[in-house]
Amino acid sequence: MNAPAYNFAYLDEQTKRMIRRAILKAIAIPGYQVPFASREMPMPYGWGTGGVQVTAAILGPSDVLKVIDQGSDDTTNAISIRKFFAKTAGVATTTATDEATVIQTRHRIPETSLHANQVLVYQVPIPEPLRFLEPRETETRRMHALAEYGLMHVKLYEDIARFGHIATAYAYPVKVNARYVMDPSPTPKFDNPKMDNCPALQLFGAGREKRIYAIPPYTQVVSLDFEDHPFEPYRFNAPCALCAAENSYLDEIVTDDKGGRMFVCSDTDYCEGRQAAGHHGSLSAAPYKEKAQEKSNG
């Protein structure tokens, strides 16, 4: 007997049906968190169990999967999930954003613009944007029902009163289709504008909290703000040290114990693509320096 040890994409069919029905309702009600019967997955909570279940429910043999963790294709979490689906579903995987049909992400939206044949699956730790303001699920549910979001504006106002500006830097609340306030997952607020009117379908899965929500393509997504304190995406004021990009989101990397640091693109695929296309930053690796030396020698 060569019976496979797992069903295609790991989950059993009844679970997939349940998740698929939740996804359809999530798309029909943009930004609303649909409860679902989240399963135990062979990885700990916090490692993307929600995103993995959503991916498992939509993935087919002809899909090409990309997984990123904080923008990187090369971190443990991203590699583990990519291998998980390569093993259980036999799908092709890639690190190139524009080749992927399904992109599972933790905490970033790729720099390369998404297109209509892609689905972006977010891993979400805490789906309820009001949770730290109101701990009771019964209350937050009623607040969503009544579109009672004053508390969120008070929170942002308190930021201004305390710091002089809206200090929320990630998981910055958005309003979807002028109705539901939604947590975009802990993406940096730099990424918020990419969610607005995006050609790709965006799905969000929270495994521990058992919620699925969605933003359909071409849907209005507005970051909450005030007339006199408009929303501003934040980025370190520096070019990428490897590819010299001026418009990508940067990670700050400490390089020694004397205050040395470098800023590099958090999106590794974007950065590598730019370097391959001939863009070089101040700290580019050997090939660039050798070239520079050849020039000075010659």
Add this chain to the structure above:
Amino acid sequence: MTTIAELPPGFVDKVLSAQSTFRSVMDAMARPGSVQRIVPMAGAPATMMRGTAAIALTLFDHDTPLWLDARMSESSDVTKWLKFHTGAPVVQDSSIAAFALVSEGALLPALECFALGTSEYPDRSTTVIIQVESLDAGRSFELRGPGIDGVATLQASIKPFDLFERLGMNEALFPRGIDVVLVADDAVVAIPRTTRVVSKGS
């Protein structure tokens, strides 16, 4: 009397056929007005189109109370096929149904009869699957809403003729409301509760 051996078959490959059918329905729901094709085919009892049968095999199970229109609920072929392949309980009370199957538009009851969800749980609403004559010819409808880049044009021959007028209630009810899936043979178009008709041609 139909025995189980005589029932039309389900999917040949349950797992991948359900996945492919779901992606078509998901794309339809994400891009209202766009016509998606359902590729994998299963046997279907009389009065049920191939697309409807594939959706039933993909989304229905013991967790989804099912309401059938008069023509389908009177057909023992349909009820036996659904019972054998999906196990979904058929209910008389449309207001508790997760899905409703309407074999032809004339048999569509008032939409208020279905579950509209609650303000706290708007997802607990009926998805109404309506079989229509054609989704590539007929009157043209211009649609707007999430999932649509500007305006989507749907050419369709739909009964009841006033379906979109009746779906107008979704605007006032939102976030409660009815989501509709239109099926014509292997073609699927979804009209979620956020979609609005802006104009109609002839």
